[in-house]
Amino acid sequence: MTTTLPAYDEVVARYEPVIGLETHVELGTNTKMFCGCPTDFGGEPNTRVCPVCLGLPGSLPVANKAAIEAIIRIGLALNCSIAEWCRFARKNYFYPDMPKNFQISQYDEPICVDGYLDVEVGGETVRIEIERVHLEEDTGKTLHVGGATGRIHGATESLVDYNRAGIPLVEIVTKPITGTGALAPDVAKAYVAELRDVIRTLGVSDVRMEEGSLRCDVNTSLNLPGQEWGTRTETKNVNSLRSVERAVRSEMLRQASVLDAGGRITQETRHFHEDTGDTTPGRSKETATDYRYFPEPDLVPIAPDPAWVAELKAALPELPRVHRRRLQEQWGLSDLDMQSVLNAGAVELIEATVAAGTTPAAARKWWLGELSRRANESGVELAQIGATPTQVAELQGLVDAGKLNDKMARTVLEGVVDGEGSPTEIMTSRGLEVVSDTGALTAAVDEAIAANPGIADKIRSGKVAAVGALVGAVMKTTRGQADAKTLRELILERLGVQG
Numbered sequence: 370m371t372t373t374l375p376a377y378d379e380v381v382a383r384y385e386p387v388i389g390l391e392t393h394v395e396l397g398t399n400t401k402m403f404c405g406c407p408t409d410f411g412g413e414p415n416t417r418v419c420p421v422c423l424g425l426p427g428s429l430p431v432a433n434k435a436a437i438e439a440i441i442r443i444g445l446a447l448n449c450s451i452a453e454w455c456r457f458a459r460k461n462y463f464y465p466d467m468p469k470n471f472q473i474s475q476y477d478e479p480i481c482v483d484g485y486l487d488v489e490v491g492g493e494t495v496r497i498e499i500e501r502v503h504l505e506e507d508t509g510k511t512l513h514v515g516g517a518t519g520r521i522h523g524a525t526e527s528l529v530d531y532n533r534a535g536i537p538l539v540e541i542v543t544k545p546i547t548g549t550g551a552l553a554p555d556v557a558k559a560y561v562a563e564l565r566d567v568i569r570t571l572g573v574s575d576v577r578m579e580e581g582s583l584r585c586d587v588n589t590s591l592n593l594p595g596q597e598w599g600t601r602t603e604t605k606n607v608n609s610l611r612s613v614e615r616a617v618r619s620e621m622l623r624q625a626s627v628l629d630a631g632g633r634i635t636q637e638t639r640h641f642h643e644d645t646g647d648t649t650p651g652r653s654k655e656t657a658t659d660y661r662y663f664p665e666p667d668l669v670p671i672a673p674d675p676a677w678v679a680e681l682k683a684a685l686p687e688l689p690r691v692h693r694r695r696l697q698e699q700w701g702l703s704d705l706d707m708q709s710v711l712n713a714g715a716v717e718l719i720e721a722t723v724a725a726g727t728t729p730a731a732a733r734k735w736w737l738g739e740l741s742r743r744a745n746e747s748g749v750e751l752a753q754i755g756a757t758p759t760q761v762a763e764l765q766g767l768v769d770a771g772k773l774n775d776k777m778a779r780t781v782l783e784g785v786v787d788g789e790g791s792p793t794e795i796m797t798s799r800g801l802e803v804v805s806d807t808g809a810l811t812a813a814v815d816e817a818i819a820a821n822p823g824i825a826d827k828i829r830s831g832k833v834a835a836v837g838a839l840v841g842a843v844m845k846t847t848r849g850q851a852d853a854k855t856l857r858e859l860i861l862e863r864l865g866v867q868g
């Protein structure tokens with residue numbers, strides 16, 4: 370059965386969306402949450418395991434202090450209160466991705482609560498309230514083999530790798546986000562982007578969505594204006610910023626079409642499909658009572674010393690929002706200009722280019738101009754374009770030194786993007802350098818004057834505008850490697866005319 374989806378504008382005119390985000394961040398600690406197993410990625414399956422993370426009888430977990438420090442810093446950066454005393458909880462479930470048949474998590478006593486994160490959407494600040502930030506252990510990875518879809522249905526065997534089981538995982542849960550209307554998908558995306566930047570700044574995780582160290586579940590519901598919130602669905606494991614936005618949008622459209630037809634929304638988890646951009650139903654959602662939570666009896670409570678928490682707070686780095694404000698001021702940009710830098714994903718690139726010795730204006734020109742254009746054409750992120758901030762600074766240095774004119778610099782940059790080497794190397798290998806040897810240039814000018822006596826006479830008689838034709842002629846013989854302004858002055862000088 371296929372149904373035609375309503376137009377997005379109509380949906381947001383009739384319904385109010387409520388969204389919520391649950392984000393999981395794998396911490397970059399050296400060892401797992403409750404044992405000494407290494408957390409490095411890519412080991413042979415089931416080689417990063419021990420009796421504790423395999424849940425063998427008699428083994429006992431011990432909490433990782435570095436992970437607790439990391440989550441407190443995340444909580445502080447998100448303006449949360451830090452619990453003075455809280456406990457881990459045992460979440461019971463029978464699924465082979467946890468060999469113990471339970472996961473150690475936190476339930477009604479999370480370590481960080483009641484925070485917020487301000488994000489910019491379309492020039493406005495939206496405050497996203499954070500309900501809780503808690504710590505748990507990651508599960509293992511299952512692989513279903515033999516079926517067409519990679520799902521368990523139709524598979525002939527299932528494999529499990531416990532290397533990931535027990536890696537510390539931070540879960541950050543927002544309060545329901547209301548009142549965003551048509552901007553709901555953009556708000557969701559902006560929140561995840563800002564959260565990623567905050568956590569990256571703290572240095573506690575590499576927060577790579579494509580590698581799964583930052584994973585996002587998106588809750589979406591629709592209600593009629595003035596009515597109760599609708600039933601929500603949870604779209605699981607959305608793996609890129611763009612997908613966060615698409616997942617909210619497509620779920621709003623799907624729910625509206627169900628509601629328009631008089632149907633009801635089922636509370637369930639749904640899977641997002643990168644290829645089609647829509648969601649399909651997964652399992653119906655478990656409720657907390659299904660997990661039979663109880664305080665974890667094998668671990669002591671967490672009671673961080675308030676003095677230590679205060680120390681961590683005082684030592685927080687400058688957070689991305691404050692950092693961006695400072696850069697905007699330093700670079701002398703208007704809000705609108707800064708917004709286009711942000712939209713292009715160019716803040717860090719420009720910052721690094723300036724640090725490599727270029728003016729902010731020049732750095733911005735290259736990253737937002739030529740390089741953004743190339744990135745758009747080839748459908749890659751600006752940071753993946755193949756030119757580095759150091760190379761861009763080097764290129765601008767060649768322009769500033771008068772070795773490249775603007776047109777030649779663009780050609781050299783194309784070469785950098787195509788992986789031909791550094792700007793200086795490409796300039797040399799392609800023979801692209803402004804002819805600054807005045808002897809050679811004077812000879813070329815004299816030659817052009819001799820070859821075009823009519824034009825030369827015109828210029829001598831005062832029609833200075835005709836100089837363009839001679840500039841063009843010299844450019845041709847020097848293959849565009851002369852600087853047009855210098856050339857113009859030289860021609861006039863040789864003809865004895867005042868520019």
Ligand SMILES: [Zn+2]
Binds near residue numbers: 419421422
């Ligand atoms: Zn272990």
